[in-house]
Amino acid sequence: MKKPFDPYADYQPEDFSFTKKNKKKIEQIISLYPQGRQQSAVMPLLDLAQRQVAEEGTRAEPVYGGWISRAAMDEIAKILGMHKIKVYEVASFYSMYNISPVGKHLVQVCTTTPCWLNGSDEVIKSCKSHLGIDINETTKDGKFTLMEVECLGACVNAPMVQINDDYYEDLTPETIKEVLALLCEDMKPEIGSQKGRKASMPLTGATSLEDQAKKAGVE
Ligand code: FES
Known part of the structure; x- marks a missing residue:
């Protein structure tokens, strides 16, 4: 469950600016839209802001994850010539945007x-039990936020x-702990099925379309 947007919360930073590299990316993104429709770039720009914060968060102590502050939304509104409220509306509607601080690893169950x-x-x-936190909480070391x-x-x-x-995917109470333990050590767990099956095929391998499966290199 997403936390409500609180533009006056004490965690809101005073300002936000995109890095030089991201300012270049913004020019490219905006150029993808027809003249007069640049405001359509609001979603990729929100995503870019969130990813920039996530990158900064990996170097911070304690670490933190990507989220979009009110200052970042205001900056996006300025860049795109939009009313701030319109940017707030988009960011607070879609669940992929984090509008309050989160941990480095956002665990969405x-x-x-x-x-x-x-x-x-x-x-x-x-x-x-593994992280020692409840839903919508973040571990003290800033590494994990748990969300439903x-x-x-x-x-x-x-x-x-x-x-x-x-x-x-295909998780058990044990395998999710293994995934979390690896992430905690900054290691990369295998993504996808934790039971070793390919995409969504049966655990025993292909049972139909066998020729196509062979062609795709899947046994
Ligand atoms: S019900 Fe969990 S992914 Fe659809």
């Missing part, structure tokens, strides 16, 4: 029906969790 039927309650319990979300479109490999840009 899907608890919609297919994931729930396949054990997402146990996955959440495991995350809580609705269907992320990988129901076929339920239960699953999204951590930053990656999906971890």
Whole structure:
């Protein structure tokens, strides 16, 4: 569940500016839209701001993850010639934008029906006990924020969790702990199915379209 946008919260920084490299990217992004429609770039610019903050967060002590402050939204409104409120509306509507501070690894556990039927309650319990935090909390070292979300479109490999840009699927209470432990050590866990199956094919391998599976190099 996403936290409400609080433009006056004490964690809001005074200002925000894009890096030189990202200012160049912004020019490229805006040029993709027809004349007079530059405001359509609001979504990629919000994403860029969030990724810039995430990058800065990896060098901070304690670390933090990508999120979009009010100052960043105001800067985007200025760049695109939009009313600030319109940028706030977009950022607060879509769940991929974090509008309050988060940890370096944002752990989003899907608890919609297919994931729930396949054990997402146990996955959440495991995350809580391993990280020592509750839903919508961040660990003291800034490494993890735990969040509960609705269907992320990988129901076929339920239960699953999204951590930053990656999906971890076919989870058990044990395998989610292994994923979290590796991330805590700045290591990269294998993404996708944690049971070793390829995409959403059966655990025993292809049972239909076998010729195509062979051609794709999948046994
Ligand atoms: S129900 Fe969890 S990914 Fe769809």
